[in-house]
Amino acid sequence: MGTIARLDDVTLAFGDRIILKNCSLEIVEGAVTCIVGLSGAGKSTILRLLDGLLIPQEGHVYVRDRDICHLSEGQANELRRKISLAFQFAALLDSLTVGENVELPLREIPHLSAAEVRRMALDALESVGLAHTFDNLPSELSGGMLKRAGFARAVVTSPELVLYDEPTTGLDPIVTHLITETIVKLRDRLNGTAVVISHDLQSIFMMADYVAMLFEGAIIAYDTAANIRSSRNPIVQQFLQGSEVGPIPI
Numbered sequence: 001m002g003t004i005a006r007l008d009d010v011t012l013a014f015g016d017r018i019i020l021k022n023c024s025l026e027i028v029e030g031a032v033t034c035i036v037g038l039s040g041a042g043k044s045t046i047l048r049l050l051d052g053l054l055i056p057q058e059g060h061v062y063v064r065d066r067d068i069c070h071l072s073e074g075q076a077n078e079l080r081r082k083i084s085l086a087f088q089f090a091a092l093l094d095s096l097t098v099g100e101n102v103e104l105p106l107r108e109i110p111h112l113s114a115a116e117v118r119r120m121a122l123d124a125l126e127s128v129g130l131a132h133t134f135d136n137l138p139s140e141l142s143g144g145m146l147k148r149a150g151f152a153r154a155v156v157t158s159p160e161l162v163l164y165d166e167p168t169t170g171l172d173p174i175v176t177h178l179i180t181e182t183i184v185k186l187r188d189r190l191n192g193t194a195v196v197i198s199h200d201l202q203s204i205f206m207m208a209d210y211v212a213m214l215f216e217g218a219i220i221a222y223d224t225a226a227n228i229r230s231s232r233n234p235i236v237q238q239f240l241q242g243s244e245v246g247p248i249p250i
């Protein structure tokens with residue numbers, strides 16, 4: 001399988017705080033890659049790099065063999081149409097209905113009829129059990145429902161690469177399962193690539209083809225989900241077991 005995106009020897013600092021140091025990671029096309037690591041390790045920062053929202057001080061970020069650190073504005077916009085970033089599912093617009101919000105990314109695609117746009121938005125909402133909220137305003141939804149609607153909006157265009165930042169945090173187990181299944185479905189039906197940040201180990205091992213662990217600025221373990229689960233790396237083991245005892249400083 002090919003690589004759709006990669007971080008190559010990236011160093012990124014905010015001021016004099018180095019967050020990523022010589023960090024490399026390959027994202028396999030058509031697979032679900034989960035990034036795990038301690039809070040504040042720099043996981044969301046990696047997603048921002050992949051989306052071109054941050055530029056590293058050193059190293060390169062490639063999407064489809066193109067160095068995305070030096071794109072014109074037009075090229076960057078074209079890239080964003082292929083990549084969908086679901087940052088903790090950004091807020092919906094209050095003045096539009098849920099359905100209209102989910103339809104928004106489709107409006108940029110030429111030659112789609114109004115009926116097709118509506119059907120695709122309904123399908124996306126259906127996948128998270130929210131088709132019935134199509135005509136509601138966001139203010140009428142619960143926090144978890146808003147998150148699911150944000151998920152629907154992120155996947156409605158079936159992007160080649162979707163970056164999910166904690167898609168299930170704070171959701172009940174049933175909705176967590178729905179969203180996890182939808183990520184897997186997008187991979188299986190459309191060969192969609194996903195990079196998912198999650199702290200939910202059960203959900204991770206349900207969907208992940210590959211798991212990467214970020215620790216002290218670099219990816220210290222990367223392997224198939226099964227191999228990570230049985231990894232002998234003491235840092236990985238301590239993290240998966242949630243143990244206070246081990247090499248990870250508390």
Ligand SMILES: Nc1ncnc2c1ncn2[C@@H]1O[C@H](COP(=O)(O)OP(=O)(O)OP(=O)(O)O)[C@@H](O)[C@H]1O
Nearest residue numbers: 014015019037038039040041042043044045046197
């Ligand atoms: N724009 C910014 N300016 C300054 N510091 C930042 C900025 N964005 C992130 N940081 C810092 O970089 C570090 C990594 O942040 P990041 O959000 O990538 O962590 P994370 O692994 O996603 O954590 P969490 O699991 O809590 O979401 C944190 O210490 C954070 O405070």
Ligand SMILES: [Mg+2]
Nearest residue numbers: 043044045165
């Ligand atoms: Mg984060």
